[in-house]
Amino acid sequence: MEERRTRGLVVGRVLGAQVIVQPSTLLMLALLSYVFASASGETTASTLSIGVLLAVALMGSVLLHEFAHAIAARSFGRTVKEIVLTLWGGHTSFESHDMTPTVNGVTAAAGPAMNLVIAGAASATMAFTQLGGVAGAVVSYVAWANVLLAVFNLLPGIPMDGGRVLESVVWAITRNRNRGTVVAAWGGRVVAVGVVVYSIAGPLLSGGRPSLTSVVIAVLVFSILWPAASAALAFSSTMLRRDGVDVAGLMRAAVAVPYTYSVHEALGAAATAGVEEVVVLGADDAPAGRFPVEQAQAVPESARLTTSLQSVTTPVPRGSEIPAGAASDVMIPALREWWGKSDVWVVRDGKAVVGIVRLVDVLAALK
Structure with a gap:
């Protein structure tokens, strides 16, 4: 399936990524041009021209800011997907699987760092060239605007x-x-x-x-x-x-017994293990069913020795198991797979059956 791209005017490619200008950016460009042009109190062809230059310089600084994000992402081997100019600035999207704090932090810091570099270059230009007139005003504005962009973007x-x-x-x-x-x-x-x-x-x-x-x-x-x-x-x-949701926190301890046990033997095994749940193993030693101790205790004591586990056991679908160390990243996909097919997972620690987890408890914990 082709990945959906941001809508807008594609103006080129940088580092393999499309550079997209959204229509709202042009609106902001026009608004900024007017604000800059009218700052002196009157709007003329001359002040409007300067306003356009200042607005373009600001948008150019924002674009270079986004380019810096892209360069940083590429330096970590990430594929840059798109660089977008929007009404309120811009954003750069890149491949984000297996993110680390270093990649995330350095890539984010690269944008404001670029603004400081631009501000430094503009300030040096003013210091060593003694620019005046419109050119000097534009370069001074670039220095000032990039310092503000850097400071604002670095707010924590x-x-x-x-x-x-x-x-x-x-x-x-x-x-x-x-x-x-x-x-x-x-x-x-x-x-x-x-x-x-x-x-x-x-x-x-x-x-x-x-x-x-x-x-x-x-x-x-x-x-x-x-x-x-x-x-x-x-x-x-x-x-x-x-x-914070994991199998260990939701598991109800259980003991595993063979299907050949009687209710009396199963209750004895549960009492010895000090648990309230019993998992019944089939002929191949795979979990085939389970029951709570209180359900088996409903069988009259005089009949427990001769009553098979089939009378108290709820079947467990083959494969409805989960490792004892599983956390939410394992439990959520498993919940999607087994919801409606089983009401429990049998918990294994290696090959040993150690408990059961009810799916309703998992769902409640994840909400």
């Missing part, structure tokens, strides 16, 4: 690159990516609130009033950061709960 919260770096650091320390994502997602929420507080409460505390522009920008930034961070938090919190 999802969805910023700094959030991915924080995620990787926590992931490396805890050896759990979902825990890292939870920390970085909370960071994103803090940053979202911080932007609003800084933009609105800051001027009020200093005796002034926030401008309409700062309020609009704060609300827009909050509307992007908070939902993205919240979605990451919800997903990773769910995955963290699943990380």
Whole structure:
């Protein structure tokens, strides 16, 4: 099946990946051009031309930021799938199987690092060439804008690159990516609130009033950061709960007995082992059924010695087994396979039967 690509105008290829410009990017380009052109108080052909140059320079910096992500991903042997410019910036998608904290963190940090390189190059150009006029204004703006891009993207919260770096650091320390994502997602929420507080409460505390522009920008930034961070938090919190689900925590200890046993012998084996579940083995020593001790105890004591296990046993489909050390990554696919076919798995530790796991308990734990 062909992988679905982001919709937009394909403008070329870099490192084998399509470079895609979404239509909304052109809208942002036009809006930025107007904002820059009208900053002086009046909009003329001259200021509009400068506005377009500044807007293009900003978009170019964003594109180079994304190229840096792609270069870093390729340096780790990852296939870069696409580089996309969007209304609010851009994103780079690459092969993500077998991710490590190093690949995740370095690839994320490469974008802001590129912005700092651009800012440094622009500042050096101004220092050594003494540019003036329009050219000097554009180069100075490039330096200033890239410093802001780097600082903003390094803020320690999802969805910023700094959030991915924080995620990787926590992931490396805890050896759990979902825990890292939870920390970085909370960071994103803090940053979202911080932007609003800084933009609105800051001027009020200093005796002034926030401008309409700062309020609009704060609300827009909050509307992007908070939902993205919240979605990451919800997903990773769910995955963290699943990380704690394993066979050992859900298993009910059991003893295995041959099908030739009587109810009396099976209850004796269960009492000796101190368990409440019994697994019945077939002629080939494969699990063929199971029953709880209380079910067998319902047989009158006088009849237990002569009553076969068939009267108390619930059949277990062949193959309905799971290893004792299995965690959620094994249990979830097995649950899909066996749901509706069996109500339990027989747990084996090597060749030995050690317990049973009820599928309803697994489902409840995974929710």
